[in-house]
Amino acid sequence: MKKIMFICLGNICRSPMAEYVLRDMAAKRGIVLEVASAGTSGWHDGEYMHCGTADILDGLNIDSRDFISSKVTRDDWQYYDYLIVMDNQNLVDMEKQFGKSRKLFKITDLLPENSPYDHVPDPWYTGNFVETREIIQQCCNELLIQIQRGIL
Template sequence: MPKVLFVCLGNICRSPMAEGLMKQYSKERGYILQVDSAGTSSWEEGNLPHPGTQAILKREGVDFTNMRSRPISSEDYYMFDWIIGMDDQNVADLINRAPQGMADKVHLYMEVVKGKQQQEIPDPWYSGQFEKTYRMLMEGLKPWLNRFKEEA
């Protein structure tokens, strides 16, 4: 079973949304993944997802009651097969923190979306554009699931 960790800055907006959507998407397709999320900072540690993320997850029927922000740990690099950052800064931070030999597990979320491989998912904490975040994350669900299956 592939183990996937989605990562953003505070782990309250983008990465918990990605976590919830991927869990639901893969489950609906009969493919079991271990999915979690984390942040590159500890600023929001212990907090629930942002109300904007909660509204989208609620609308999509995704349970977020047990989601709490947490910072990424060095153990995560050993535990997860895929560590997927939402923007270039997340990816750079993740690569810089990676234990020796683990940086190849780090990826940019949109790298699997044809024609959009270099795009970042902007932080809706700043913009308030949670729907845009949702749409971008939805674009990546199928290609990421296909990649997990191919490389499992």
């Protein structure tokens, strides 16, 4: 069973959305994964996700009531097979903490080269949770395809 952690800045918008979307997509396809999320900052440790993210997940009929924000730890690096970040700054922050590794990459690296997205915009700033959902769903779909094919 693959163990995947999604990482963003505060762990209240993008990474929890990716966590719950991937869990739901994997379950519907009969793929067993362990999925979690965390933030690089720890600013929101112990908090629930942003209401915009919760609304998106509710709209997808995904229950997220058990979510609690947390910060990435050294134990996470050891435990998870893949740590998947949402943007370039998250990648830089994680590489500073853990070094470069095949197990650490940006989620949009899963998209085709002609994709207009090289990161997942933070809806905390953009306010566009729908755009975030659309990008995350595309990336999670590709992630599952690569897992099924044995690429990851």
